[in-house]
Amino acid sequence: xxxxxxxxxxxxxxxxxxxxxxxxxxxxxxxxxxxxxxxxxxxxxxxxxxxxxxxxxxxxxxxxxxxxxxxxxxxxxxxxxxxxxxxxxxxxxxxxxxxxxxxxxxxxxxxxxxxxxxxxxxxxxxxxxxxxxxxxxxxxxxxxxxxxxxxxxxxxxxxxxxxxxxxxxxxxxxxxxxxxxxxxxxxxxxxxxxxxxxxxxxxxxxxxxxxxxxxxxxxxxxxxxxxxxxxxxxxxxxxxxxxxxxxxxxxxxxxxxxxxxxxxxxxxxxxxxxxxxxxxxxxxxxxxxxxxxxxxxxxxxxxxxxxxxxxxxxxxxxxxxxxxxxxxxxxxxxxxxxxxxxxxxxxxxxxxxxxxxxxxxxxxxxxxxxxxxxxxxxxxxxxxxxxxxxxxxxxxxxxxxxxxxxxxxxxxxxxxxxxxxxxxxxxxxxxxxxxxxxxxxxxxxxxxxxxxxxxxxxxxxxxxxxxxxxxxxxxxxxxxxxxxxxxxxxxxxxxxxxxxxxxxxxxxxxxxxxxxxxxxxxxxxxxxxxx
Numbered sequence: 001x002x003x004x005x006x007x008x009x010x011x012x013x014x015x016x017x018x019x020x021x022x023x024x025x026x027x028x029x030x031x032x033x034x035x036x037x038x039x040x041x042x043x044x045x046x047x048x049x050x051x052x053x054x055x056x057x058x059x060x061x062x063x064x065x066x067x068x069x070x071x072x073x074x075x076x077x078x079x080x081x082x083x084x085x086x087x088x089x090x091x092x093x094x095x096x097x098x099x100x101x102x103x104x105x106x107x108x109x110x111x112x113x114x115x116x117x118x119x120x121x122x123x124x125x126x127x128x129x130x131x132x133x134x135x136x137x138x139x140x141x142x143x144x145x146x147x148x149x150x151x152x153x154x155x156x157x158x159x160x161x162x163x164x165x166x167x168x169x170x171x172x173x174x175x176x177x178x179x180x181x182x183x184x185x186x187x188x189x190x191x192x193x194x195x196x197x198x199x200x201x202x203x204x205x206x207x208x209x210x211x212x213x214x215x216x217x218x219x220x221x222x223x224x225x226x227x228x229x230x231x232x233x234x235x236x237x238x239x240x241x242x243x244x245x246x247x248x249x250x251x252x253x254x255x256x257x258x259x260x261x262x263x264x265x266x267x268x269x270x271x272x273x274x275x276x277x278x279x280x281x282x283x284x285x286x287x288x289x290x291x292x293x294x295x296x297x298x299x300x301x302x303x304x305x306x307x308x309x310x311x312x313x314x315x316x317x318x319x320x321x322x323x324x325x326x327x328x329x330x331x332x333x334x335x336x337x338x339x340x341x342x343x344x345x346x347x348x349x350x351x352x353x354x355x356x357x358x359x360x361x362x363x364x365x366x367x368x369x370x371x372x373x374x375x376x377x378x379x380x381x382x383x384x385x386x387x388x389x390x391x392x393x394x395x396x397x398x399x400x401x402x403x404x405x406x407x408x409x410x411x412x413x414x415x416x417x418x419x420x421x422x423x424x425x426x427x428x429x430x431x432x433x434x435x436x437x438x439x440x441x442x443x444x445x446x447x448x449x450x451x452x453x454x455x456x457x458x459x460x461x462x463x464x465x466x467x468x469x470x471x472x473x474x475x476x477x478x479x480x481x482x483x484x485x486x487x488x489x490x491x492x493x494x495x496x497x498x499x500x501x502x503x504x505x506x507x508x509x510x511x512x513x514x515x516x517x518x519x520x521x522x523x524x525x526x527x528x529x530x531x
Contacts, residue, residue, distance in 0.1 A: 052077070056077075078091045078344075079091050082344070082346075083368070085347065086332060086347050086363060087363050087368045087371050087372070088330065088332050088334060088345075088347055089334065089344070089345060089346050089347045090334075090344075090345045091342060091343075091344055091345070092342050092343050092345065093341070093342045094341055094342050096342070097338070097342050097343040103217060103218060105218065105219060108165060108193075108194050109165065109166060109167055109168040109191050109192065109193055109194065110132075110161075110164050110165040110166065110191055110192075110194050111131065111132050111133040111136075111138075111164050111172060111174070111189045111191060111192075111194075112127060112128040112130075112131025112132055112133050112134070112192070112194040112196075113125075113126060113127040113128060113131065113133040113134075113138060113164075114126045114127075114128075115144065115157050115160060115161065116157060117156065117157055118143070118422060118425075120153075120154075121143050121144075121152075122143070122144045122152050122155065122156075122157055122160045123141065123142065123143050123144065124138055124139065124140055124141065124142040124143075124144065124176070125140060126140055126486070126490070126491045127139060127140075128194065128196060129490060129492075131192070131194060132189045132190055132191060132192045133174075133189060136174075136187045136188070136189045137187055138174065138176065138187055138189070139436075139437070139487070140486060140487055141178070141179065141425070141428065141429040141432075141487070142176035142177070142178050143176055143177040143178070144160060144174065144175075144176055145175045145176060145177050145184055146173075146174075146175040146184075147160065147163040147164060147172060147173070147174055147175075148163065148172060148173050149173065149175075150163065165191070166191050167191065168191055168192055168193055169190065169191065169192075170190070170191050171188055171189065171190050171191070172188075172189050172191060173186060173187070173188055173189075174186070174187045174189055175187075178429075178434055179426075179429035179430055179432075179433055179434070180429075180430075180432075180433025180434035180435070181433075181434040195220070196218075197224055198213060198214040198215055198216070198217070198218060198220075198221050198224060199211070199212065199213055199214070199221065199224040199225050199227075199228050200212045200214075200228070200492055200495065201228035201229070201231070201232055202232075202496050203232065204241065204499075204500065204505070204509060205509075207236065207237065207238035207239065208237075208238065208239045208240075208241070208509055208512070209232055209237045209239070209240050209241070210240075210241045210243065210499060210505065211225070211228065211240060211241070211242050211243065212243040212495075212499075213225070213242070213243070213244060213247055213258070213307075214246075214247065215247055215248055215249065215250050215306075215307075216247070216249060216250030216251050216254040216255050216258070216305075216306035216307065217248075217249070217250035217251065218250070218251075218254075219251060219253075219254065221250065221251070221254040221257075221258065222254050222257035222258050222261075225258055225261070226261075234291070237293050238293055239293055239294050239295075239296075239509070239512040239515070239516075240293055240294070240295045240296075241295075241296050241298065241505060241508045241509065242295055242296070242297045242298070242310075242314075242320065243297075243298045243499075243505075244297060244298060244299050244303045244307040244310065244311060245298050245299060245300040245302060245303060245324065246300065246302035246303070247302070247303050247304070247306075247307035248302065248304050248305065248307070249304045249305025249306040249307055249308070249330065250305070250306045251306065252270070252282070252306060252309065252333070252351075254306065255269070255270070255306035255307070255309040255310050256269045256270065256282040256284075256309070257285075258310055259284070259309065259310040259313040259314060260283070260284030260285055260286065260287065260288075261284075261286065261287075261288050261291065262288050262291055262295065262314060262319055262320070263284040263287055263288065263313065263314075263317055263319060264284065264287045264288075264317075265284055265285070265286060265287030266283050266284060266287070267283060267284045267287070267313075267317055267354070268281055268282070268283055268313070268354040269282045269283060269284055269309065269313045269354065270282050270309045270312070270313060270351055270352065270353065270354070271351070271352050271354075272333045272349040272350060272351050272352065273349055273350065273352070274333065274347075274348045274349030274350060276348065277333070277335075277348045277349040280349075292519065294320075294321075294512045294513070294515035294516035294518075294519055295314065295319060295320035295321070295515055296320060296321050296322075296323055296508040296509075296511050296512060296515050297310075297311050297314055297315075297320045297321070297322050297323070298323055298324050298504060298505070298508055299311050299322055299323075299324040299325065299327050299400060299402055300324045300325040300327070300408075301325050301326065301327070301328060302328065303324075303327040303328060303400075304327065304328035304329075304330040305328075305330040305331070307327070308327045308328070308329070308330065308331065308351075308359050308399060308400050309351060309353075309359070311327060311400045312353035312354070312357070312359060312400045313353060313354055315353075315388065315394065315400065315403065316353050316354040316355040316357075316386075316388050316389065316394065317354060317388070317389050317522070318388050318389050318390045318392070318518050318519065318521070318522035319519065319522075320515060320518075321403050321404070321511055321514050321515035321518055322400065322401075322402035322403045322404070323402055323403070323404050323406050323504070323507065323508055323511055324402050324405070324406050324504065325402065325405065325406070325407060326398060326399045326400070326401050326402070327399035327400040328361070328399055329359060329360060329361025329397075329398050329399030330359070330360065330361070330399075331350055331351035331352075331358060331359025331360035331361075332347045332349075332350060332351070332360055333347065333348055333349040333350065333351060334346060334347055334348070335348045352396075353386075353394075353396070353400075355386035355387060355388060355394060356386050356396075357384050357386045357394060357395065357396025357397070358384055358396040358397045359396070359399065359400065360397070361397070361398050361399055362397070362398075379398070380395040380398070380401070381395055381396060381397035381398060382395075383397075384396035384397045388522075389522050389525065389526060390518070390521050390522040390525045391525065404511065404514075406504050406507055408503075408504060412472070413468075414464055414468040414469070414471075414472050415472060415475060417462055417463065417464065418457075418462060418464075418472075418476075418479075421460060421461070421462045423453075423456070423457055423460050423462055424453075424476075424479050424480060424483050425483060426460075427453050427456050427457075427480075427483075428480075428483045428484055428487055430456070431449075431484070432487055437484070437487035437488040438488055439484060439485070439488035439489070443481070443484070443485075443488075444477070444481055445477050445480045445481055445484070449480065450473060450476060450477055450480065453476065453480060454469055457469075478501065481497070482494050482497060482498055485497055
């Protein structure tokens with residue numbers, strides 16, 4: 001079960017996404033877990049442990065209420081210790097650790113839909129194509145009222161997701177309230193294997209392909225990339241836009257596989273080293289000697305960890321032109337240390353791009369809150385200056401700096417208020433009612449529909465003036481179209497529509513000749529050095 005933060009247009013906060021992804025960002029892949037055997041020297045350790053046990057004994061004996069051992073240790077002492085180290089070391093209780101491992105495998109058994117909170121209600125954001133939920137008739141906008149006759153009142157998305165998951169072949173009863181329906185509707189859904197996709201590709205125009213990677217948090221990400229290229233027909237690609245915006249990272253092995261397919265066999269993708277971790281270099285295993293089309297990579301403040309590994313490798317080898325904002329700057333390696341109860345995700349090393357520049361942004365001279373929320377671009381670090389393969393200057397220590405800056409225009413006050421209100425989402429539910437959403441290809445809202453939405457908005461607790469609405473009329477029309485498309489077709493179709501109208505993607509297409517020149521230049525440079 002995938003949990004969304006907000007409906008389309010609700011303005012998801014990038015730092016929150018990165019913080020959520022930080023648990024997974026930069027993790028070793030499966031099979032590279034570390035054991036928790038003690039290896040630290042005993043000098044001074046016994047006195048520290050004695051001080052801790054003395055303090056714990058005092059708390060356990062004298063605190064006003066009983067102190068559950070698991071609460072004080074797994075929610076207090078261990079997380080408290082880790083928070084003094086860095087922003088990404090973490091402790092997972094057994095349930096969270098099991099869930100993380102399941103998500104990394106890229107499969108689970110359930111009904112196959114994405115849910116979110118709408119105030120106190122749990123709503124369906126989307127059903128996955130071909131999933132049991134879609135086949136049963138559940139759809140975007142449905143309010144989940146009960147699961148197996150258990151009311152969802154007071155439950156959050158995690159609790160509801162747990163109720164919906166279960167063994168393959170078992171049945172779950174889902175009761176929803178649907179706009180336009182006179183009574184709740186109950187669906188009997190047979191759980192199945194769910195294989196959520198992190199990857200989507202399509203043609204922007206003949207010869208120009210677009211590839212979006214949502215995250216690298218499952219072990220099938222690189223396989224999904226290969227499948228999308230097979231589906232498109234990679235031999236027909238003359239230029240590629242790789243979109244890593246908002247990608248919070250994931251498994252380093254998947255990042256290496258994805259980056260490596262565009263590089264030459266044996267080229268370095270990333271390396272890491274730490275105090276107790278020997279240097280390890282990850283290289284392109286197969287390479288893509290026949291994939292010499294130009295690439296533009298889109299990045300922003302929400303591109304973190306594994307996404308930065310991919311972007312940094314393609315930039316250092318002059319394989320792609322980077323467009324957008326400075327990336328997040330998450331370059332710490334977390335190893336999994338399973339414990340008898342849960343697991344430690346402990347930072348053991350730092351990532352370095354092929355040229356040797358540090359990805360990690362400074363966190364020692366600011367609070368962790370500022371580390372996650374600050375959006376100002378880091379200044380170039382004059383102490384971390386490196387060169388790409390063709391001799392271009394790049395800097396480390398503040399994420400990955402794009403070759404060309406592009407900052408998406410911020411939403412104005414009216415747009416932010418409208419997004420936070422869920423008004424477009426709710427209006428679409430009213431518009432379609434209980435009937436199955438249907439629209440003709442190429443549909444766009446007409447003036448009558450936009451005016452009807454304005455009348456609806458006037459009845460909602462959203463402050464706006466007539467002048468504000470008219471100034472934003474075209475923007476409102478686009479948001480209505482995207483929401484209606486999501487209902488009548490699916491989210492992938494609506495996302496394609498949004499991408500085609502995205503000015504940054506259009507700028508990326510225009511930048512493909514620059515990427516081709518960069519590719520030609522580095523090939524000449526390397527040939528000259530070899531000669």
